[in-house]
Amino acid sequence: xxxANVTRSIDARGMPCPGPLMSLIGAIRENxxxxxxxxxxxxxxxxxxxxxxxxxxxxxxxxxxxxGDFARFVVRKAR
Amino acid sequence: xxSVPARVVVLGGGVGGTLVANLLDKELxxxxxVTVIDPxxxxxxxxxxxxxxxxxxxxxxxVRDERTLLRRSVDLVVEKAIRIHPHAGTVQLERGGSLxxxxxxxxxxxxxxHDQVPGLVEGSHGFYSLEDAQRLRExxxxxRGGRILVGIAGIPYKCPxxxxxFVFMVEEYLRRRGIRDRSEVTLLSPLNRAFTIESASKVxxxxxxxxxxxxxxxxxxxxxxxxxxxVSSLEGEKAEYDLLVLVPPHRGQQVVMDSGLGDAAxxxxxxxxxxxxxxxxRIFAMGDATNLPISKSGSTAHFEAPVVASRIxxxxxxxxxxxxxxxxVMCFLETGNRAATILRFDYEHPPAPPQxxxxxxxxxxxxxxxxxxxxxxxRMPENVPLPIPTGRSEA
Numbered sequence: 001x002x003x004a005n006v007t008r009s010i011d012a013r014g015m016p017c018p019g020p021l022m023s024l025i026g027a028i029r030e031n032x033x034x035x036x037x038x039x040x041x042x043x044x045x046x047x048x049x050x051x052x053x054x055x056x057x058x059x060x061x062x063x064x065x066x067x068g069d070f071a072r073f074v075v076r077k078a079r
Numbered sequence: 080x081x082s083v084p085a086r087v088v089v090l091g092g093g094v095g096g097t098l099v100a101n102l103l104d105k106e107l108x109x110x111x112x113v114t115v116i117d118p119x120x121x122x123x124x125x126x127x128x129x130x131x132x133x134x135x136x137x138x139x140x141x142v143r144d145e146r147t148l149l150r151r152s153v154d155l156v157v158e159k160a161i162r163i164h165p166h167a168g169t170v171q172l173e174r175g176g177s178l179x180x181x182x183x184x185x186x187x188x189x190x191x192x193h194d195q196v197p198g199l200v201e202g203s204h205g206f207y208s209l210e211d212a213q214r215l216r217e218x219x220x221x222x223r224g225g226r227i228l229v230g231i232a233g234i235p236y237k238c239p240x241x242x243x244x245f246v247f248m249v250e251e252y253l254r255r256r257g258i259r260d261r262s263e264v265t266l267l268s269p270l271n272r273a274f275t276i277e278s279a280s281k282v283x284x285x286x287x288x289x290x291x292x293x294x295x296x297x298x299x300x301x302x303x304x305x306x307x308x309x310v311s312s313l314e315g316e317k318a319e320y321d322l323l324v325l326v327p328p329h330r331g332q333q334v335v336m337d338s339g340l341g342d343a344a345x346x347x348x349x350x351x352x353x354x355x356x357x358x359x360x361r362i363f364a365m366g367d368a369t370n371l372p373i374s375k376s377g378s379t380a381h382f383e384a385p386v387v388a389s390r391i392x393x394x395x396x397x398x399x400x401x402x403x404x405x406x407x408v409m410c411f412l413e414t415g416n417r418a419a420t421i422l423r424f425d426y427e428h429p430p431a432p433p434q435x436x437x438x439x440x441x442x443x444x445x446x447x448x449x450x451x452x453x454x455x456x457x458r459m460p461e462n463v464p465l466p467i468p469t470g471r472s473e474a
């Protein structure tokens with residue numbers, strides 16, 4: 001399971017848009033290439049914003065797991 | 080009721096600190112002694128910096144002596160606070176003194192950290208301080224055409240509408256100067272839209288398009304190369320500029336960080352309803368200093384102040400607290416051509432901004448003029464009568 005290798009986990013549940021995405025961007029800035037960052041978000045907008053940003057920024061969206069009232073985004077810093 | 084007045088210390092003489100001190104002093108009378116500590120003793124009306132940058136206002140209008148804004152019975156200490164000791168109930172001052180408090184309000188605002196972005200100081204302009212706004216005004220006067228890029232070098236930042244207002248207003252400024260056809264104006268947004276709030280983006284983006292203002296999305300400023308005249312993003316893009324205007328990164332104040340009360344960026348973990356600093360029953364935080372997921376703006380502090388004042392008064396009197404903060408914020412957003420819209424929202428209700436019009440532009444100017452005589456003293460009514468139905472949206 002991917003979550004076993006997570007370098008940094010961010011619990012952004014309850015945070016409105018764009019909080020979860022900006023928390024992810026902050027973590028990407030702070031971590032090394034290859035780091036795996038997990039973001040938990042209950043904000044609907046994250047479901048489109050986070051994958052769109054990852055694609056633009058050239059990182060890898062490892063998985064998106066629906067957990068009921070929130071989603072878990074697992075991202076690998078690729079560059 | 081205790082015969083010894085309760086000691087309330089307010090750190091910071093901005094919108095929030097000044098208003099909460101005046102409200103508490105009025106409410107408590109002889110039951111309390113309120114002291115404001117501010118490092119400069121000068122109060123800035125920060126929304127005015129935008130107008131200074133565009134040559135529409137001078138700096139003198141924007142700064143007043145804090146003493147003139149406080150009730151006579153409020154004490155003012157003009158000195159830098161360097162350490163808060165929550166258990167001892169003291170604030171240590173730079174010149175060696177110390178003040179004791181029973182209740183503390185931290186309204187220290189945000190700190191601009193220009194040097195966090197390589198090349199930002201040498202290669203860009205800004206309008207987030209009076210000095211920066213005055214320097215930008217001169218740079219704009221010398222500007223004869225070319226590419227103007229406006230970007231944001233970190234979230235959160237104060238007054239989220241300001242960069243969007245700036246692109247609209249600078250576009251109008253270029254038209255007035257007759258150099259619009261020789262110029263490009265582009266907003267570099269850290270998000271996939273022009274503004275943090277989606278409903279507001281839906282209102283402003285079509286207007287940007289009509290005016291020929293460019294929008295580059297997902298551009299989180301990483302580095303400026305002043306020699307090459309380029310700015311690069313975390314996402315791996317590079318853009319060329321002739322004039323670069325950036326919102327510098329923001330952090331919480333050093334005194335908060337040095338006192339071990341802030342998070343990694345220096346923001347105070349704050350209860351979103353009671354405005355108490357987490358784990359500190361006698362310490363309240365407000366305005367830009369908190370970690371709350373709402374706008375860092377004078378408006379936020381304005382609406383938080385009555386809640387903080389009321390809750391401290393209840394604590395002093397041993398009565399049940401009467402009010403909670405519901406996340407209320409109200410901001411104008413200028414769109415140039417003598418039009419503005421208004422954003423009103425709280426924790427539960429996102430804004431539904433109306434189409435920009437002359438009415439809200441006039442309301443913003445009226446607010447600018449009335450500020451000094453109303454807001455710091457608590458004379459601005461919380462619920463200003465609205466000439467159009469709330470919740471109406473053209474978005």
